[in-house]
Amino acid sequence: MSEIAYYPGCVSKATGREYDISTRSVARALGIELIELEDWSCCGATHVPNEMLSVGLAARNLTQSSLPIMTTCSICYSNLRSAIRRLEDNGLRARLNSVLERKYKGARVMHVVEMLSESLKNRELPIKLSGLRVSPYYGCLLTRPGNGIDSPEHPKVLEDLVRTLGAEPVESPLKMLCCGGPVFMSREDAALESAYHILMSAKRAGADMIMAVCPLCHLMLDAKQGTIERRYGVDLRIPVLYITQLAGIALGLGPDDLALGMNSISPLPLVERVYQSMTAD
Secondary structure (H helix, E strand, C coil): EEEEEEEHHHHHHHHHHHHHHHHHHHHHHHHCEEEECCCCCCCCCCCCCCHHHHHHHHHHHCCCCCEEEECCCHHHHHHHHHHHHHHCCCCHHHHHCCCCCCCCCCCCEEHHHHHHHHHCCCCCCCCCCCCCEEEEECCCCCCCCCCCCCCCCCCCCCHHHHHCHHHHHHEEEECCCCCCCCHCCCHHHHHHHHHHHHHHHHHHCCCCEEEEEHHHHHHHHHHHHHHHHHHHCCCCCCCEEEEHHHHHHHCCCCCCCCCCHCCCCCCCHHHHHHHHHHHHC
16 A cells, blocks of 8 residues: 555635545545645645745645645645745745754645546546546646646646546536635625636536536535526536545445535436446446
8 A cells, every 4th residue: 555645734624524535535445545744734825925924834734744745625736836846945945944843855745636647547447437528627726836737728637537537528618717716705706707607618518517626616616506506597506526526436435435415516316327327338
């Protein structure tokens, strides 16, 4: 069993619990031991205006393991990677190391997308998601900063992963549009409008579901979907699954293992359709 250090991020214990639960279940199924960082804290995400504080919070987390550190949150992933870049500045590194209990000596950060892409490659899956049309939603931070998981402008890593699971990726022109989550508290109307356009784009493309890779994006597209329907007078009812939930279905894991009952728009009818399709074949 391989080992990966696991940085859950703040929302994993709150609105993103289903992401955390399904991530742990999928890792076990793949024979990967997730070693949660012992004393992790906020990553110093984009809402922290002080750059020194933001990089310092990230560095504090990065010093807690010599293993590759995996996170499920695209905001955390982007912020931790940005901090690694900034810490190449010897002066900044020295200033922060003077106050850090554990000294920063370098780190490697990965997203759960990378773990799944590597672990599922050439693996025989118990359940092929044939006939399932999936709209992969990247959001604005998964591929930024550049030189990371994929091209910042024309990524294909999620489409490739959908194909690995046996499903069909559906192209949406808004797959990298911001979900609106970062401005929801200050500009609710603008945030809901952004999420509305993303959901409608996937719906018009004929997607059965949207695959999300970030808990804030999932919150906007799943939990806020009812609000968006009422505000815009539309009937959406399109399930939004975390990437780990979808991978877990293909690995034969059950609804409880993947916390499917915690999604606001229930994906269970979609899952039943997948099983019925297998029985018919």
